[in-house]
Amino acid sequence: MDWKDLESRYYHPAFRRLPVTLVRGQGTRVWDDEGKSYLDFAAGIAVSTLGHGDPELCRAVSQQVETLAHTSNLFYTTPQLEVAQRLVENSDLDRVFFVNSGGEAGETCIKIARKWGKANRTGAYEVITTDHSFHGRTLATTAATGTVAYQEPFAPMPDGFTQVPFNDLGAIEDSISDKTAAVMVEPMQGEGGMWPADVGYIRGLRRLCDAEGVLLIFDEVQTGVGRTGSLFAYEQFDVVPDVIALAKGLGGGLPIGAVLSSESASVLVPGDHGSTFGGNPVACAAARVVLDRVTDESFLQDVVAKGEYVMSRLRTRASKGLGITDVRGLGLMIGFDMESEDAADQVVSRARDNGLLLIKAGAATLRIVPPLTVTRDELEQGLEAIDVARGV
Ligand SMILES: Cc1ncc(COP(=O)(O)O)c(C=O)c1O
Missing domain, CATH: 3.40.640.10 (Type I PLP-dependent aspartate aminotransferase-like (Major domain))
Structure with missing residues (x-):
């Protein structure tokens, strides 16, 4: 029996799950049961502070x-x-x-x-x-x-x-x-x-x-x-x-x-x-x-710098009128609005196809809450995947 069949047979149908079965994680990356890897900008809903598998x-x-x-x-x-x-x-x-x-x-x-x-x-x-x-x-x-x-x-x-x-x-x-x-x-x-x-x-x-x-x-x-x-x-x-x-x-x-x-x-x-x-x-x-x-001051300063980097990149995109209508956040708790719920849903599913896990926070708001240990390279890769998902 497929794992999705197991859920429908045995579990309360209480979650709108994304169609991915995650089996492994390392740093900011997670892998599904078919071996596909994703950058994890969801971090288990703002949880995996140090990424996956921190030694x-x-x-x-x-x-x-x-x-x-x-x-x-x-x-x-x-x-x-x-x-x-x-x-x-x-x-x-x-x-x-x-x-x-x-x-x-x-x-x-x-x-x-x-x-x-x-x-x-x-x-x-x-x-x-x-x-x-x-x-x-x-x-x-x-x-x-x-x-x-x-x-x-x-x-x-x-x-x-x-x-x-x-x-x-x-x-x-x-x-x-x-x-x-x-x-x-x-x-x-x-x-x-x-x-x-x-x-x-x-x-x-x-x-x-x-x-x-x-x-x-x-x-x-x-x-x-x-x-x-x-x-x-x-x-x-x-x-x-x-x-x-x-x-x-x-x-x-x-x-x-x-x-x-x-x-x-x-x-x-x-x-x-x-x-x-x-x-x-x-x-x-x-x-x-x-x-x-x-609690290390330089760790926290890095979180602030990485958050500002992401927000400034998103604001540049917003200022060009490329589908993003607002950008908000503190540190690595960042949200950006798309012009409609449909557009936001589309970005989530296309990003997933492109190897990026994103979640929403409200109808048309996408949330970027990666592990706090995310690297600048990974942030850049994620932003590029968001661009591809938005079709720009
Ligand atoms: C601000 C806030 N309070 C409480 C909760 C509930 O937390 P939990 O799902 O661990 O019960 C959440 C979960 O998203 C939250 O964001």
Whole structure:
């Protein structure tokens, strides 16, 4: 039986999968089951921070899996505590809680906001989020995400979420009430179309949350761990949130998420929350390697330079009116718009035929989120493949 037949026989038909079965990866390249190679500008949806098969990461993971693969959080383990230490020492936040995914990280942020609201804001529990945000697929993060299509099949949604337009400080100001425990935003929206937040908006949010006495939560699941050219995107806005959600790139391909919080938002005590796998030693062995690499200033400077290179090349194409209508991004989290959904779909499938994996973020927006270790040559090859796919 073909692998696609296996899926249709045994798996929930819940994904619109691209017609490729990937079997192997090395650096920025992946190979399918027919031996065709692709440049991977998708990186497992902005995950494979150090590319595929990074020797140091592979060694750390295989040594850890041979030594001790799992313990649960009933015991101390050193990889977990070393990752917690690295996250705190390289951020402006004070404490960490480990989970397994972005959705779980968002869920943990919401639980922190609710518990904090009970203790500090006379039972406030509401979380204000923004239109076109994406926070995950658990029930609460689906309610936080506020895309009706994601919610409808599972209605009724949990209570306590309000969405307002993104990059609109006045809209948040108008929505804050005595029920509000927190405001949660992505510093750059990913799934919602690759929209960086305005600096003034983020600084205004910090001032507003301070004045109103509510928590400011950044969902850095996609923007965190060097993706935008700083370890955390919040650094680029000169604003420190009270709570941050991380996942995706943290494990360089191993499933791990984390929530960082300031001391005053670190409200979880025994019995409040938990996770069997969160901060598992194998995932943490990978995260330790990733963090040691991405906290290097020259590594981050290179991410910024490579991102600027790609964006300037795309902007040149946009200025010639060659089908690209807008280019946006921070570091190696880059989006560009095509004039229509059809045109964007065509670029994705033609690029794939030409050996480049690209994914969309919204109807007509294409996303460039390669491994952060991508070389300039590979970026150039990818841009050329995009040109061929656009028929120019
Ligand atoms: C900003 C943001 N938050 C949360 C999530 C959910 O992460 P996961 O799919 O790991 O649950 C995503 C996934 O795309 C995301 O981009």
